[in-house]
Amino acid sequence: MPDADPILLELYRHRFEGVADEMGVTLRRTSHSPNIKERLDLSCAVFDGDGALVAQAAHIPVHLGAMPASVGAACAAVDTWAEGDVVVLNDPYAGGTHLPDVTMVSPVFVGTRDTPSFFVASRAHHADVGGMTPGSLPLATELVQEGTILPPVKLYDGGTRNDALLQTFLRNVRTPEERRGDLAAQRAAHSVGAERLQALAEAHGTAEVTAYARHLQGYSERRVRAALSGWPAGTYRFADELELPGGNTATIRVAATVADNTITFDFNGTDDAVDGNLNAVLPITESACYYVVQGLTEGTIPVNAGSFAPVSVRAPEGSLVNAVAPHAVAGGNVETSQRIVDAVLGALTQALPDRVPAAGQGTMNNLTLGGTRPDGSSFAYYETIGGGMGAGPDAEGLSGVHVHMTNTLNTPVEALEQAYPFRVVAYRLRPSSGGAGRFQGGDGLVRVYELLVPTTATMLSTRRPTAPWGRDGGTPAAPGRAVLVHPDGRTEELPAHFSRTLPAGSRLRVETPGGGGFGPPTDDGAP
Template sequence: MTLNPILLEVFKNRFSSIAEEMGMALMRTAYSPNIKERRDFSCALFDAEGEMVAQAAHIPVHLGSMPLSVQAAMAESMGPGDMVVLNDPFKGGTHLPDITLVAPVYAPGGDKPEFYVANRAHHADVGGMAAGSMPLSTSIFQEGVIIPPLKLVEAGRIDEKILRFFLNNVRTPQEREGDFSAQVMANMTGVRRAQELLAKYDPETVRFYARALNDYAETMTREAVARIPAGTYRFEDRLDGDGLGREDIAIRLELTADGGRVVLDFSASDDQVPGPVNAVRAITLSACLYVFRCLVRESIPANAGCLRPLEVITRPGSVVDALFPSAVAGGNVETSQRIVDVILGALAQALPETIPAASQGTMNNISIGGHDPRRDRPFAYYETLAGGMGASRHVPGASAVHAHMTNTLNTPVEALEYAYPFLVTEYSIRRGSGGAGRMPGGNGLVREIVLEAPAEVTVLAERRTRGPYGVQGGQTGAPGRNILIQDGVPTVMPGKFSTQVAAGDAVRVETPGGGGYGGHATESGQV
């Protein structure tokens, strides 16, 4: 079949529109503020081999790892109307709250799947030792219900036994059931739209252009990689700690560029740790895909072709390639951000005028759970908080935005106070927190929440002991701070903590600013 460049562009947009419409269906029908308001979900389309064809503009840490989940689900031999659910991080997942639902797409009259659609949504609670399922854990068994690939929907009917088993192990079953239903509807939307595409064009043509788009993404990524001067570049950055005594956990990268190919070797990174900041290999792949997709100047689909010019080397048992049953709740949200910082730090040596300073480098995870006296039922709140972006050669860093591996929105105060027994007493820009430079880093934000009922609070955050690095002489951004206010007395808390609070107590999170670009002396150990 001869490639038609006009049809290639048509299919690029048709494929991505399927994922985008799935996302709209999921957002509009979800129950939880975390999905409906923050949009903590992702949707994508995959080919018959489980390779990603197109994604919506959702969350990088979800999408780069999702192909491994799809391929694990494919082993369940799905027929028309079936859907497989899973959240196991050691089968392509990220952490347990991120639940993936996969559905096959059959052409009219077809006897095998032509494509798969999938969505991944962060559920605000999936059981485990702490409300919100983001605990200071030492094992994945403490983090919630582990779901292997299971057929949740068969021939269009939900398996009520599987659903009841899951709902019986979470703190907020009504909300979880509603979010599951939204995920099912999102996949039904994707299947319907993909089948319409297969009916309009014959399956062979649709398959041909799916492969062509992956090849096109590979070509454009190789061109971007070829602009990196040949050589080996090394960079190291550190996590503050695992919350359980391990501090200064190093992530080390040796990046070798050679024409249209790059080798990213993380094997010298520290061993996995007792606490929950371990990342599975799928997370590391996601971070690599994200950074190198960002290097491509042209508008291309983020698909499997973007990974082909990259060789990612990790050492099993390290903090960036953790082994079962290590604790991984924070690896998805915190370690993924540091992996991005390390890759950008190495690339800044090769492309000093292209690569920005470090952004906040954390997702500032906060979980609060308890009993809501207004509604007389349990509640589980989860949110990630925005911060400052790193400055670049051309522009200052943006303030109070989600950067890099997260792409969620900030939850409106009104939504929080409506859904939970909270009073938000401050939600503001953290002035002066961005690193100084010819182009200053963006500012973080401040969120202060007063609890109207006793609750359990867990915070998993990074960049509390050292700020995000600046580049080309720019200064570091201000580190973040966590403050617990009890009886009017503020106490600075560690970056990672879990505690019980009383009604009237407050939790205040001040997020890091981004690093600055140019114009000031470089701090030791930074670019």
């Protein structure tokens, strides 16, 4: 293969990323649920004909690092691809992450090839896929309790929809019309992605377009290896605690080894998978490690299969960070992924003290609310709530933002109140919740929901008794908390993990953690 022209390489980087971006815009604009339309809980990416990542949009880190496993699972399940095929899946043990994240994979044929030249994929968090509680993030102990499980299977075969599969799925969810609309939006995004890739091939030739997909992967690999060559060689260890229901904790241990332009993350010694839903499948652990390396290698290197190649992840099978069926995993995707990032950053603090920040809030503060509207229709709402970013070696942490493995927006109050029978009566920063230091950690948020009908509320959160850590003398941030205000005015402190049906008139107050401070505080509190 001839060497790449550097100008064309940069053009193709933006061309491929533009395809993924336009897929995401299409998915957002055509979706039905506020979770996708407003919060942007979605991700889109382009893969080559071998199923290797070529480009991704700047969507959700926890989705994108794991999506190669989804494409691999889809390819393993399909013997022969045809124009119009769409595979759908959400099984965490067959290419998925957790059940609400529904992934679609489609082949793209360009030129006269009878095998796919590319694949396009999308992942969207569906606000309900069945299971024990509305929102499909129940306090489960096995996967079947969490919702409808879809192994890799064709939803469209040569353009013909599998109506039996669709109806079976819709019959097992609480909000079937919303799910139907969101699935259709994902397919629309794939149509746009395929059209744009085919147009590139028509304009520039199939050989050039496919060649530059490989050039781009090689370029990213070279840049990551060059960046890693500047990191001090050695093995760096760290352990962090993940809070479990009932007051217990599980330990995540990692050893990061830098050597020969590569980095290996070994999670040997991490505790075994737990009885609850905080277990993570291996692609989630890989996502967290890829994310950290990307962030510490300038953050400007195109993310694709090449940028992942110098990064190896080892995790004991059956552990908290490499769970096996039938363990529940709903919280592993959202909570354990955050703690894996904290552990990996803690280890690399020893190698790169001038780059690694203090701990961010370390949780997604997952809240689901569901029930029946006065007109008899069902509703299911899901949201992650931002908090504080950890302060860095030369900057304060941001306040009231999503950090690390989540990259969503909030649901705007106006959109939320239009779609659901509850309202937000307070939404503001949580003063002084960030850790003190030479550089202050970011503050968390306060968000108060007033329920207008009886509602089942479920919350998965961490960093409650344990606080996000500071660095180099900076103080820890304030941990999070949740408070229930009963209709009669009584207040009740709620645990980090709870699920219960609340009467109309209840108010649920969520206070999210701040970020850790960096460096010892000065006497006057100024940097």
